[in-house]
Amino acid sequence: MFLGYNSYMTQITRDDVLHLAQLSSLQLNDVEIDGLQTDISNILGYVEQLGKLNTDGVEPTYQVTGLESVWRDDKVINYGVSREDLLARAPESFDNQIKVPKVL
Amino acid sequence: MTTISDIKDQIKNSSARAVVENSIKLVKDKSEYNAILNLTEERALIRADKVDAGLIGGKLAGVPFVVKDNFLAFGAPTTAASKMLESFDAPLQATAVEKLEAEGAICIGKANLDAFAHGGSTENSAFGPTKNAIDQTRVAGGSSGGSAVVTALDIVPFALGTDTGGSIRQPASFNGVVGVKPTYGTVSRYGVVAMASSTDTIGVLTTNTADAELVMDIMSGKDERDMTTLPDFFEIQPNPKANQKIGLIKDFMADGVDPEVRASINEYADKLRADGHTVEEVNLPMIEYALAIYYIIVPAEISSNLARYDGIRYGYRAGNVKTLAELYGQTRDQGFVTENKRRIMIGSYVLSSGFFDAYYLQAQKARTLLINEFNELFKTYDALIGPVAPTTAFKLGENTTDPIKMYLNDIMTVPASLVGLPAISVPAGFSKSGMPIGVQIIGPKRSDASLLALARSKELK
Numbered sequence: 258m259f260l261g262y263n264s265y266m267t268q269i270t271r272d273d274v275l276h277l278a279q280l281s282s283l284q285l286n287d288v289e290i291d292g293l294q295t296d297i298s299n300i301l302g303y304v305e306q307l308g309k310l311n312t313d314g315v316e317p318t319y320q321v322t323g324l325e326s327v328w329r330d331d332k333v334i335n336y337g338v339s340r341e342d343l344l345a346r347a348p349e350s351f352d353n354q355i356k357v358p359k360v361l
Numbered sequence: 362m363t364t365i366s367d368i369k370d371q372i373k374n375s376s377a378r379a380v381v382e383n384s385i386k387l388v389k390d391k392s393e394y395n396a397i398l399n400l401t402e403e404r405a406l407i408r409a410d411k412v413d414a415g416l417i418g419g420k421l422a423g424v425p426f427v428v429k430d431n432f433l434a435f436g437a438p439t440t441a442a443s444k445m446l447e448s449f450d451a452p453l454q455a456t457a458v459e460k461l462e463a464e465g466a467i468c469i470g471k472a473n474l475d476a477f478a479h480g481g482s483t484e485n486s487a488f489g490p491t492k493n494a495i496d497q498t499r500v501a502g503g504s505s506g507g508s509a510v511v512t513a514l515d516i517v518p519f520a521l522g523t524d525t526g527g528s529i530r531q532p533a534s535f536n537g538v539v540g541v542k543p544t545y546g547t548v549s550r551y552g553v554v555a556m557a558s559s560t561d562t563i564g565v566l567t568t569n570t571a572d573a574e575l576v577m578d579i580m581s582g583k584d585e586r587d588m589t590t591l592p593d594f595f596e597i598q599p600n601p602k603a604n605q606k607i608g609l610i611k612d613f614m615a616d617g618v619d620p621e622v623r624a625s626i627n628e629y630a631d632k633l634r635a636d637g638h639t640v641e642e643v644n645l646p647m648i649e650y651a652l653a654i655y656y657i658i659v660p661a662e663i664s665s666n667l668a669r670y671d672g673i674r675y676g677y678r679a680g681n682v683k684t685l686a687e688l689y690g691q692t693r694d695q696g697f698v699t700e701n702k703r704r705i706m707i708g709s710y711v712l713s714s715g716f717f718d719a720y721y722l723q724a725q726k727a728r729t730l731l732i733n734e735f736n737e738l739f740k741t742y743d744a745l746i747g748p749v750a751p752t753t754a755f756k757l758g759e760n761t762t763d764p765i766k767m768y769l770n771d772i773m774t775v776p777a778s779l780v781g782l783p784a785i786s787v788p789a790g791f792s793k794s795g796m797p798i799g800v801q802i803i804g805p806k807r808s809d810a811s812l813l814a815l816a817r818s819k820e821l822k
Contacts, residue, residue, distance in 0.1 A: 282689040284691050284693075292699070301710065307727055310730070317728070318726075318732060320589075321559065321781030322545060323806075327588045329588075337453060338452045348672065349678070357673055359685070
């Protein structure tokens with residue numbers, strides 16, 4: 258099945274989609290929810306083929322550099338970017354602080 | 362096609378300003394391709410005048426180039442082809458851009474891509490798709506589609522791209538140019554919009570291999586601002602090693618792969634044999650799982666990396682919201698394209714407690730098995746060859762309704778990404794309808810320069 262795929266093994270419900278959206282800080286619009294429900298079900302159906310692979314005793318790989326414990330000197334590096342440069346990019350700021358709507 | 366040395370001759374015979382103006386004019390004349398999102402015209406011309414005045418020099422003095430619009434660069438917004446960053450003005454430049462500027466190169470514009478580099482056709486751009494350089498009814502490939510097209514159209518002699526799962530190699534193949542995805546860690550990613558940090562790499566698209574070698578030589582090396590960078594190992598080789606042992610990846614030559622693509626790869630193998638190299642078929646059984654591994658690990662990393670787009674510190678912020686939670690949710694809904702959301706949500710799913718072991722952990726273990734298979738082959742073989750993609754450039758809109766059909770196009774490029782190996786795409790031939798076909802050459806880590814030397818010895822004229 259190199260270039261084909263079986264899917265629809267995993268059924269994701271509309272509630273699952275809304276839960277995933279919430280976990281992802283996405284307030285989806287209604288038109289997108291149905292499409293995402295189908296797509297996510299199909300994609301999970303495709304990747305589930307990994308379940309048939311025996312990985313007993315295999316160590317996971319999280320990075321491929323071969324580098325380990327890369328240290329730098331404990332000193333502040335000047336990246337050439339000032340506080341003003343960064344604050345200027347915030348959508349709203351006031352008195353050297355970034356302004357946001359109330360949390361509660 | 363125009364080479365860097367042709368451009369240097371033009372500069373000598375006219376001026377850097379004339380050459381840069383010509384590139385900018387070509388972008389405007391060929392705007393129907395939608396390859397460039399924004400020009401950095403004003404800054405480019407100032408730099409060109411400085412080159413002409415002898416104030417800026419270097420190996421690439423006055424040579425125009427383009428960067429994919431996920432590189433932070435001065436002179437135009439860095440949009441990542443998204444509404445989220447549509448008017449984001451970079452406060453700093455990517456290390457790769459700085460290194461090229463230090464050699465006198467002149468960035469003239471920012472190339473189109475799939476939004477946040479999520480895609481393989483540049484159709485996921487929030488600003489419309491880029492059209493293929495050879496056939497405007499076909500896709501540019503992606504996600505570095507704009508970079509491939511401006512190179513293929515001779516607008517600039519080279520363009521920078523990023524490759525997380527094939528995003529340089531596949532558009533290079535679709536437009537008939539050279540594309541280099543280096544060993545993971547070769548080029549600093551500082552100042553480049555992050556996608557999947559364990560496979561993100563920076564490379565170049567050029568009209569010929571010698572130019573790719575020159576640009577990679579300039580960009581490579583350790584950068585304290587990207588802790589994954591390796592000490593500079595890239596050294597241009599005058600000639601390829603003689604009598605190499607090369608594996609032809611049999612799994613990539615299956616029936617489902619376009620017969621014209623297979624024919625070009627077989628022809629390329631014969632050319633290598635004619636030069637005294639040995640080419641024999643090899644198997645990589647784990648390749649069957651590579652795409653599934655990729656579409657678990659990469660969305661997981663995307664969901665984490667794209668959490669930073671919250672509408673608070675920079676970029677787009679949704680209006681008419683009352684609470685902070687609403688601000689996050691609305692900003693992200695309006696600022697991302699559907700493919701971004703799909704990947705973020707898949708990532709949230711595979712990292713959720715209860716699913717983590719079955720998906721994410723299993724994928725990282727399977728990744729180890731894939732790595733082991735490549736390592737085993739590289740005990741015997743100097744390099745591996747195969748196609749870059751199962752087909753030539755497909756029609757615009759052909760795969761947009763089915764994400765998995767789109768993902769399957771990455772099936773031959775994701776293995777090298779997951780393992781961190783260098784892989785290049787070089788022109789190998791054309792289909793009967795005139796569409797370019799690239800051959801992919803994959804080598805062990807840090808063999809980048811020897812892969813390019815081999816490709817240079819067999820360059821399609």
